[in-house]
Each structure stands twice: as C-alpha cells, then as structure tokens.
Amino acid sequence: MQIDKLRDQELDDLFDGILSLESKEDCYKFFDDLATSNELISLKQRFQVAKLIDEGKTYSKIQEKTGASSATVSRVKRCMDYGSGGYKLVLEKRNNA
Structure with missing residues (x-):
C-alpha cells in the first residue's frame, strides 16, 4: 500500500x-x-470514475461523462484492480446503505 x-x-x-x-x-x-477547489474537483472526479468503472462503463463513456483524462481513468482502474480495495469498499458500503 x-x-x-x-x-x-x-x-x-x-x-x-x-x-x-x-x-x-x-x-x-x-x-x-x-482542500482547495481544484483538489476537491480532482477527488470527486476520481470517485465518479470509480463508480462508472464499477458499473462497467467503457473508458470513452467515462471520459465523456466525467471529463477525466485517459490517464486518470487508467489510474483509477489500476487502483480498483490492484490497489488496497478502498474504492470497492466505499462503493459497496454506499450500495448497502
């Protein structure tokens, strides 16, 4: 980690x-x-990317919907696949709330 x-x-x-x-x-x-406005924008964008990846959306749809770069989408996907499980943990908790 x-x-x-x-x-x-x-x-x-x-x-x-x-x-x-x-x-x-x-x-x-x-x-x-x-946090600064830009830091918050980055955080919320990454979380939206994670939600859309979890929903099975394509990279192009995710970029179109969030305005995220392909590098950001790839980074979030990599974290979801090989990271600590934080995104999945929060997404599961939100879905079960």
Missing part, C-alpha cells in the same frame, strides 16, 4: 477527524477549509 509510507500519528489524526463528521454539511464545512 502506497499510504503505508505516510502512516503516522498526524495522518491518524486527520482520519479520526474525518470519521468524527456526522453529516454531509459537516463534510462540506471541513473539506471547504481543508
């Missing part, structure tokens, strides 16, 4: 803070302060 290189108390603190959020409005407030 690439994140293992970053694992430390400060990252634990960040994740604990995120886990303490109780609503979408809490998320909007926190992420508005935490």
Whole structure:
C-alpha cells in the first residue's frame, strides 16, 4: 500500500477527524477549509470514475461523462484492480446503505 509510507500519528489524526463528521454539511464545512477547489474537483472526479468503472462503463463513456483524462481513468482502474480495495469498499458500503 502506497499510504503505508505516510502512516503516522498526524495522518491518524486527520482520519479520526474525518470519521468524527456526522453529516454531509459537516463534510462540506471541513473539506471547504481543508482542500482547495481544484483538489476537491480532482477527488470527486476520481470517485465518479470509480463508480462508472464499477458499473462497467467503457473508458470513452467515462471520459465523456466525467471529463477525466485517459490517464486518470487508467489510474483509477489500476487502483480498483490492484490497489488496497478502498474504492470497492466505499462503493459497496454506499450500495448497502
């Protein structure tokens, strides 16, 4: 896992803070302060790409719908196939909610 290189108390603190959020409005407030607009756009785009990959959409449809580059689609697909399972975990939790 690439994140293992970053694992430390400060990252634990960040994740604990995120886990303490109780609503979408809490998320909007926190992420508005935490990240730039461009960072949030990148994160939401990657998540949309993951959702569409999970739905079996083609790369061209994903690019058309999200505006993501082929490199971004490929990277997300690679993470979904060979990564830590984070995208699949969240997608499954959302589908079961």
